[in-house]
Amino acid sequence: MQVNNVEELFEKTLQESELTKKQQAVLSVSLNLFAEQGFDRTSTSEIAKQAGVSEGTVFKQFKTKDGILKALLDPMIEQVVPMAASEFLTEINTSQISDFEGFLTYAIKDRMVFALANRKQLKVFVQEIIRKPEITQGIADKLQRLIAGPMGDLLHQFQVNGQLVDWPVMRIARYIVGTLASYVVPQILMGIDANLDVEQASRDAAHFLVRGLAPEK
Template sequence: MTEQEIVAPCSVASTVGELSAKQQAVLQASLTLFAQKGFANTTTLDIARAAHVAEGTVLKRFKTKEGILRVILTPLEAQILPQATDAFLTDLATHTELSFAELLSYAVANRLSFAMANREALRVMGQEISKHPEILTRLTARLQDLIEQRLDAILNHFRQSGELNDWPTMRIVRSVSGLALGYVMPNIMLSEESLDVEQTTAEIVATLLPAFTGGQA
């Protein structure tokens, strides 16, 4: 598991109680198969074979395929993604030596790397959001206050120094996330190809920085 990976059996186990090694293998196999084949096209027998366990092991702890999906997505939405966002903002606040352009590049590259490291989980979540948009509504509500409050304090430093214009914080967040999602979502949902994080970051920053700085970059 890389530093950026958050949706692994150990992460889920900490939110749903102790899981055996076989149960962790079931979750990991389920995540991979749901991402590759889709939830509807994956059977509990597929999961058992991929996890190298008996089908009864799959059903004993999680009862149904839907139960497995809930165990993966519920903590992802309610705990894991908010905690990961909080950790990212805490890290961002420590980089006081960076210019705004440098901080923007760092933040974009960090989030693109995060998305690629968690491609399977985000693909499964994206599939479910397409069927249940209320998931996105709940997740946005959980994250917006956290992001706005924490990031506003960071960006005010650059507003005061004249490096950043007076756009509201959430307008900046929407601009960055909207463009970044345009790059990353086709890669996550439709492709197995790796994303060139360095090149993508450079293109996003080159597009947005003049608007954020009033052409000072």
């Protein structure tokens, strides 16, 4: 997992798609504009102008303005919760991490990298979440199932191990996510400047969590 070159990750994914150069430009420009000024405040004509294509071209591939949004968010959404659940967790198991702090450090670093690599998409995504309550509910359900399911099982293992306090999994998950967010959210909202040392930050966060979540005497 490389922390570098995270910036161009989206561009590479673009180039591997079947889209023409112009359609790629539309997506790329749209992502930047949506992140900067919001979906509603970005007009399709502005997208066309900045992408150097005609107004018609914007709609040729993506049909509607919402279609562009979907094309931007769908690939990422599938990675947020599911990847956390499947690839990510199995990778955990295979690497035989039985150490809670090690697990936390790894998991937090992984999600930090993901968040930074998809900073703009996440910003757009958060906008959408706020705007559409039905989405919010859907996300909440998925999260709850994740915490109750695979993630819960994992945490439960650490509780049985005597490495994790005996609180409800929901409460534990809350603190983990909150701590992760305290590093990631400012990065997403602020923009470029942010030179977050991911290695250090994930170790710090894990350290704090391990202490706060240690079994009570």
